[in-house]
Amino acid sequence: MTAATGTGRRDRVPPHPDMRDIGLQQVLEALVDPVRRRIVAELYAAREDLSCGTIDLPVSKSTATHHFHVLREAGLIRQHYAGTSRMNALRREEFEERFPGLLRAVVTGHDEG
Amino acid sequence: MTAATGTGRRDRVPPHPDMRDIGLQQVLEALVDPVRRRIVAELYAAREDLSCGTIDLPVSKSTATHHFHVLREAGLIRQHYAGTSRMNALRREEFEERFPGLLRAVVTGHDEG
DNA sequence: CGCAAGGTTCGACCACTGTCAAACTTCGAT
């Protein structure tokens, strides 16, 4: 059913929310978790797509999946498949336009982890 | 040390943490709550001390007390008594120095409540 | 084909946190 967004191939491309539908509440809920902030920080530093496995996290795979899901729903990352790997990238510009200064402030303010 | 900001009269001045002891985690946990963000936003706009009662919140008094406590512990506000009223003010400059851009980004990104 | 690598889904569990009512404290005014 329903040919997700676009390409038409398989719906192996998960649904990404429009940035205008993202609320500050949702974003802060996403960023309050240290594991998720770590993901964001790594993507911020990497400046390129990273597979889930590339970012090593102190949690199980299923938990990691959960975190990536939350970040995607909050408009922070974009995901797509490359083989069996799921690639992740920050939605920098879009996010910056929607919440100016926020990403930087959060990524910069590192002190734990 | 430290001399809790000011008068020295009674210790009706609650303990305020040193800004250097505040972590990003703590700050985000404080700012993720809509009621607390509302408090911060009002203080941000007011630019002067406000008593707890002045800021009307959709919660009971005891809950309000809790929220102010969290904000104080997170280094976001400074409190002192004036009669039976407890006055609150943002720790603007200090906070800005410790977490540049964060306060503005959060207060600016209003969309809910 | 069959198998391993990389992720996902599904329940279940547990800790944390926001919430309130009730009783209490402190100060100012009557």
Added chain:
DNA sequence: ATCGAAGTTTGACAGTGGTCGAACCTTGCG
């Protein structure tokens, strides 16, 4: 000295969300 206004403290409760293991699904490859 008494009363009310403004907050605080305490205890209980409920919802949420991060966590895991186990079973499952895709894709790439030999």
